[in-house]
Amino acid sequence: MSSMSRNERRKEKFNKIKHPPKQEKQEKWGKNSILLISSFAITFLLLVGITTFNSELSNFFNSNDKKAYQTTNATIYSYETKTMLQQTKIGNTNIAVGYLVKYRYNVNGKIYDHEETLSMLTKSTYLIYIAKNINTESFLVQYDTTHPEKAFLEQKE
16 A cells, blocks of 8 residues: 555545645736836827817807906916826836917906916917917917906917
8 A cells, every 4th residue: 555644545535625836927017017008098088188178178268158257458478398207128218298388468457467378289489479470479378358367378379
């Protein structure tokens, strides 16, 4: 007979059933793949969000209900590109996602400072106009007459 006793064989059999041999798990998605897909998804959602916001804003100002809004001159005093860090296989890259514009305007003797984000779809001619006329009162703003702190730049064609 075998050198193992009956009890030892039972324990060995029990341990095999209780603890089967470990099998290596294969990853379907690696960390790099997940990071790359996530960064593309975030970039896409951000661009869609900015585009939708500008579209809604444009629809608002093109509507016929402008009774509560007035137009006044404004001075853009700051203009910068907004970027977002995107991770790729070769490293991190900054990509432009919009333009941050800061301006001030005067309503009934009170000066208001405001900032607005323009989308990447803003016409290049308007962006050039901003760059050439920064710190001049060459821009138009529509503001809510009941809440003058709420305002939006009127983009020239």
